Amino acid sequence: MDREAQWIDIGASEELSKLPLRRVTAKNTAIAVSFRDGEFGAVSNACNHVGGPLGEGRIDEAGYIQCPWHGWKFHRCTGLGEPGFEEDRVPAFPLKVENGRVLVDIANPTKRNKKPHAPHPLARDPKRAPGPLRLAGISTTVMDAANPRFSGSDHLLDHALAAAQKLGAETRLIKLNDLKFRACEGYYSKSYRACTWPCSITQMDPKDEMDRVYEALVHWADAIIVTTPIRWGAASSLYFKMVERLNCVQVDAASHERLLIRNKVAGFIIVGGQDNIQGVAGQMLSFFAELGFLFPQFPYIAHSRGWSHEDMENNVRIVRESKSLAEGAAALAARCLDLAGKLVTADAALASIERGGRKGRPVMADVVDHD
Secondary structure, three states: OOOOOOEEEEEEHHHHOOOOEEEEEEOOEEEEEEEEOOEEEEEEOEOOOOOOEHHHOEEOOOOEEEOOOOOOEEEOOOOEEOOOOOOOEOOEOOEEEEOOEEEEEOOOOOOOEOOOOOOOHHHOOOOOOOOOOEEEEEEOOOOOOOOOOOOHHHHHHHHHHHHHHHOOOEEEEEEHHHOOOOOOOOHHHHOOOOOOOOOHHHHHOOOOOOHHHHHHHHHHOOEEEEEEEOEOOEOOHHHHHHHHHHHHHHHHHHHHOEOOOOOOEEEEEEEEOOOOHHHHHHHHHHHHHHHOOEOOOOOEEEEEOOOOOOOHHHHHHHHHHOHHHHHHHHHHHHHHHHHHHHHHHHOOOOOEOOOOOOOOHHHHHOOOOOO
16 A cells, blocks of 8 residues: 655756756665656665665666676566566666656655676685685796796796695696686776676676685685795785775675675795895785785795896796695695684684775764765
8 A cells, every 4th residue: 555645846847958967866765866868767766686776877778777887687667577577676766746846755765676696606605615624726827828938936836735735735727818807997996896706796707716716715725835936026916806896895895894805814936037025925915815815934935036027938948847836836735724724623714704895984983875
């Protein structure tokens, strides 16, 4: 039964018709108001997906508002989802125009309905399956697959994984160069709630292969070793492409205080013709610490001959033939697995951590929302 109408004046029709879509507030109710072909529409401003602001989206040719966060669509007048998804609908408000003013009845919107959607496979709770320790190696080396070259960091990662296997661990090698995955598209810059776990891109694009990395880090591995060459004093471009996509793991800890990475260990292998090893290692340690990883003593090994040694043939030869570097990679794997084994045995996994991983919390807590 309809409740008594509560018509709220939201503005002059002449002014509201100047924009095809905008957000207005009527007695603390956020509404996405649209205008097209001489007709106004009014629906809830909150998208069914994760609450994205529909009033900040855009209207397609068929009259559907497309959410600016993840692209979900709802008709601007009826609130119904796009064809095939009509069961997903947002509230639509009765609307009328009187004496040049637009009025919305906030007491009698249609009902919101969220069609059940099967959760993404990555969305399951992280639970360690029984079995031996598991070490994932992640290579961030970029190269032409048709004309491969020697990679010092990959070479040492092979030694680390071989050593782990001798210690009885299961291993998995992920070469980012072999994966096709999109760059981060900056959902966090729209709102931290727009940066979701699983990653918004992963949920929307079944061809995106970043899910291999997410699966290994969150659900499979007890320890990881990430390798990178040094490029102009920094880690590789593929490393940063991966890191930007891993931001959703850190944001989940920030927004939900839920640890996706629990009692897992990380180590690093850094190889370059130029120096700045400590700078590269510092960035890697800082980022993976924010994800929740723990580190063994001496969490990385590295090799560089410095600025004046650009004779890459000799650099390759040294890394390829060095017993010390190979032994160092094996020892790094052993240290990572040793700490991981202690953590698994202790079974000290935390389900949440207060204020962990939220770099902006103190500042954001002081910000007043004036909308």
